[in-house]
Amino acid sequence: MYESYYGFTERPFQLSPDPRFFFATSHHQRALSYLQYGLDQGEGFIVITGPIGTGKTTIARNLLANIADENIVAAQLVTTKLAPEELLELVAAEFKIPVEGNNKADILQSIENFLVTLHNQGKRALLLVDEAQNLPAETVEELRMLSNFQLDNKPLIQSFLLGQEELKDIISAPDMEQFRQRIIASAHLKPLNLEEVKDYINHRLSQANCNKETLFSDDAFKLIFEKTLGVPRKINIFVDRLLLFGFLEELETITINAINEVAEEMAVELTGSLNGQNLTNEQKAQPLVVNSSENVENIKNVLREVEEILETSIQQKVKMTRYIDKLLKQKNREYAELQSKEAEN
Template sequence: MYESYYGLDSKPFQLTPDPDFFFASRWHKRAMSYLQYGLSQAEGFIVITGDIGTGKTTIANSLVAEIEDDIMVAHIVTPKLSPDELVKMVSSKFGLDVAGKTKADILKMLEVYLYDLSATGRRALLLVDEAQNLPLETIEELRMLSNFQEFGKPLLQSFLLGQEELQPILRAPNMEQFRQRIVASCHLAPLTQEETKEYIEFRLHHAGWNGSTLFADEAFARIYQFTRGVPRKINTLMDRILLFGYLEELETLTEEAVDSVISEVREEMFLPETNAVEPDSEDDDEYEPAVGANAQHKPRKKLMTPNGNEIQDAEYYKAMLSELVDALDDAISHKIKLTQYIDKLLKKKYRTYVRLKEDD
């Protein structure tokens, strides 16, 4: 509707993930590099996490669009699948007939398929989207599928994409074997204020925009403040802004125009008014992104030392805490194993005691 009015060839802000509109922010570049690196290694798991709407599926689709014919790709979006259901779904995605087959039969069929694929110089890649929905035992089944190997290389490689809830699942003590097979992992962060402007202009250009002044600088700041740099939220808001501009016959979209659309969206989605302070692009890290429909933007708490000094290198401490969590997981795992060993030893001694008493 508004495309011809603003000289566009197509809609620039569709909600459906489109690899042609992939915007490589700093974190998205890193995630794509990890995926490409993992693909070149032809082994191990790659884990990409991020909040809702940060572009995980777009990255996956962009990667698939670049893949050569020597890699067969199966892409699944997972509800809460049991291990058996996962095996059936993966096999069916690779074109195998699983109707009426037992799990053992399906696994054998999948193994033959993967070996035949390897014999032709090709291999299989499984993209698992919304992986945070998978139970632990189903993720373990994924690891077992990677045991189909030839010449020391797995015949099936898997990439896991999921929301932030996937991280604690993979940190569970009984997921140690899976963690050891993760080649790389990355968490997608929302766009910064500067990247939000670049993202909007990138998609407009890709849709045929001639580069004339369409948005006032203040309008970009308001868009970032409301969306907090989440690409899907930006797409939703931008589509409404362009429609508003067309209906009001605006050639330049100002801060006031953006505010009018934001007010409409708030009323439709029952979002509360916020008194958020608009952050400067250099101070983006001082603000905590809102999560959920009713969340309000609030200043992020600064990390402080016991002496009251602000910690400057927060990333260092985040990494250190992550290592401590892993070490704690290992300690818990060792304790569980030790407990199990002592339990077995006591049972063995008890059985010996009972046998001796019976002999008496």
């Protein structure tokens, strides 16, 4: 892709969470500190919430990657809408606990035996539950029941919950009082501000060994912030496409014009629709009246919009063709250099 053109050792804005690229804003650092505090306490629940794409999973991966205590046995769940028994089955599977029988009592007994064995070995279990907002209230309650497993007045398992903002609503319900009393710390992640967006991008570029200090100007950082609203996942998607665009157009510096052009191409991906607006039910339900001059003009406008969309699509295909052509030429040059070196040897 664009790595060799810009001198990167790897793609700096991949979507998959990578602890090496973890960038701690004040909010992220606070959340990570709470998680570490929870580890040190060895009991209770830690809850981390935040909008989509603000880095909750990255924090969890960073924590797991940096656990230095060999006495902590960790497992991570990425949940869907699990019933209580399904959650227990998944917990057993992630901790690789053999289960004899197939009813809830058998699963609970197997989990307890496993936790007691860990305790006798001087170890304890840590369960990270990602996308916890998908759990029904009764399944969150099942997690609380798991925390009742104790020996020598010490909890045998500890749970961290990471989820979108809906998780706060689940926990705030009147019948979740017992669960709330076991939360020892909580944090809420927010999108990055302008300065954090600049630091975030530069940090990732540095991790990929970028040596181009002028790749983005201050005005470029400001515009990227405006286009992505400071959401890390959107920044990754957008800047990755910007670098590909810069490679195709042979840009040494990512310009304001390049950012605006890529933002226009990616309008659907960044906003969810071409114009960021949804039709109301009333607008959707109106019939088409062909003999109305107003509707004829509307049809013309729609056709013009379709024409623009098709033209944009064609331009993207042309750019991709150019990219493939450039990539083939680059590979041919590399092959020719390799052949030349072999011939010299």
